[in-house]
Amino acid sequence: MYAVFGLKKVLTFITGLVVLVIIGLMVKESPTNFIEFGKTAWKVASGVVTALIIGGSIPFIYRRVWRFYEFVFKDAYPDLSGEWKGTIDSNYSVHRAIQSAASSPSESLNPLDPVKIDAISLEPFEAKLTIRASLLKINILMEVQGLTDRSDSYSVAATPVVAKNDEPHRLVYIYKSKHFKKAADDESNHTGAAEVQLRRHADGSIQMIGYYWTARNWRRAGNTAGILNFVRVD
16 A cells, blocks of 8 residues: 555655654764664664564554544545445346357347447346455455356455546556356456546445456457446445
């Protein structure tokens, strides 16, 4: 989550904190042996940086510090840690309709006809997100109940994008997905990506909504995509 502030600001903050500690040591100890003082200052500075990194990696500490940050700055990027529940509306139903028409001697469906495609409702699937965020990283685990089996996906890269002007905060991530019981014409694993907006409502709840897309069955134009819609419940 350090990317919320930008690497330059984080390094500036750490440098300023270390300088303040060293100045405090100089005022307190009034050193005459600057070699020994330098060694002490280096140890203290290293300890400060280590404590900051370790503290930011411990969920209990990180979540409380970040909540305080959100309390002070009302438009701050929210802490994403916790459980999220919602739905995935997939274009899998469109793929299925096109395949059915292609294999039928009587049915016809032009995939380039927007009227015909709009008439096909997206396929809704219940899903759950578990996000573990810390100062250094964001891990996202998604569980989706499909038509015949459950699939799990985990993030391999995730980046928070801070709002600019009137835009909402966003989250962009890439994930790997695994199907436990795949269909004969499906893939066991595939790569996907998502870009979602983070919307904070008046009651304090946070909604995550946006698009996802995959490289699933790309060679036969079977790529799935759709809409993610989640609300944090814990």
